Amino acid sequence: MSRLPHLAQRLFNTPIAIQPQKAEIVVAALADRLGVTHMFRDGSMRALSQSSMLLADEDRAPDRAYQVVAGVAIIPVTGTLVQKLGTLRPFSGMTGYDGIRINFLAALNDPDVEAIVLDIDSPGGEVAGCFDLADAIYSARGQKPIHAVLNESAYSAAYAIASAADRITVPRTGGTGSIGVICMHVDLTKALSESGVVVTMIRYGAYKAEGSEFEALSKDALARMQADIDEMGELFCDTVARNRSIKASTVRGFEARTFLGASGVDAKLADAVAAPDAAFAELLGSL
Missing domain, CATH: 3.90.226.10 (2-enoyl-CoA Hydratase; Chain A, domain 1)
Incomplete structure (x- = not known):
């Protein structure tokens, strides 16, 4: 069974602490399998050929302890x-x-x-x-x-x-x-429109489904998402500072x-x- 929807859910519109280059490779892989390769640049697709293991649909190996x-x-x-x-x-x-x-x-x-x-x-x-x-x-x-x-x-x-x-x-x-956090928002509105598909969000609560890939990201939604990312980034810096016995300001100064x-x-x-x-x-x- 394909694990693509599960992987996409873990990558898009959710905070991740990962190298941006690796994120591009994984996103490009998903784009290829979902048929929206044109959304991403060729460089990411070339990198994909060296990292296809991530999306291999294979049987689970038996669990082993350390x-x-x-x-x-x-x-x-x-x-x-x-x-x-x-x-x-x-x-x-x-x-x-x-x-x-x-x-x-x-x-x-x-x-x-x-x-x-x-x-x-x-x-x-x-x-x-x-x-x-x-x-x-x-x-x-x-x-x-x-x-x-x-x-x-x-x-x-x-x-x-x-x-x-x-x-x-x-x-x-x-x-x-x-040492940083990113969140990749995917806006599929144009791609869906060109395909003749219209998605209407029917919601209860003004913030329900905020940041959905089926709607353009508003300035207010972007600001709220950025605030969450900033809070997680501060937690990351404080954690490293505690663990390594260095100043949090020093860790923040690395700027990831x-x-x-x-x-x-x-x-x-x-x-x-x-x-x-x-x-x-x-x-x-x-x-």
């Missing part, structure tokens, strides 16, 4: 992050906050686990559920060592999760940052900039530059 290597639980945080995926492992280019949470809590209570590694390579994803998960990881500090090993990057929502760990390592070519390798360490968004295997070996040596 792996334990030499007393270290390894929890994967890869691909696009979503609130509820319903599986403990990454699936079809996505990882669910629900699976990360269950694995993390299980590892905390596992007597065979001495430390936890968040194995991260993600452009980010949904805002919903992200900060609750980051808070849960942050509040567990001190129970067992928690290391975020970037393999290769942690952007946006993925960085919010990484920041909750005790220690963050990033490879030379890996990235951190993109991304940092490559050592630049992330200089910005205090990571603790060291290290290849994933070296970071893992260092953790083992400390146990």
Whole structure:
């Protein structure tokens, strides 16, 4: 069964903490499958050919718990992050906050686990559920060592999760940052009109269905949506500032900039530059 409507619902008209470039790729993929490719530029469609895994309609792999290597639980945080995926492992280019949470809590209570590694390579994803998960990881500090090993990057929502760990390592070519929130509003009115389709919204309540893709976005609606995005952005900055013990004003000053390798360490968004295997070996040596 196609999962396109489900993916579209998670991408459009809802706040997401994801790299804009990744968002363009996913939007272009949906546009191609929905037959409205002309809405997006050719560059996004070319990028799609390298990222088609996200929309693969495949059977779910059996759920697997985290792996334990030499007393270290390894929890994967890869691909696009979503609130509820319903599986403990990454699936079809996505990882669910629900699976990360269950694995993390299980590892905390596992007597065979001495430390936890968040194995991260993600452009980010949904805002919903992200900060609750980051808070849960942050509040567990001190129970067992928690290391975020970037393999290769942690952007946006993925960085919010990484920041909750005790220690963050990033490879030379890996990235951190993109501390911000976006919301993509899709206006289908012209496309529908050209297709001979007219959608009439019948509502109770002046704000019901505000921001619908079937209506042009009014200035008042845009202002209210922007206010929500600003509030979530402030929450993101405050969360990172708390987790990394840096000033919130400093985080806001990044203006969602991304940092490559050592630049992330200089910005205090990571603790060291290290290849994933070296970071893992260092953790083992400390146990």
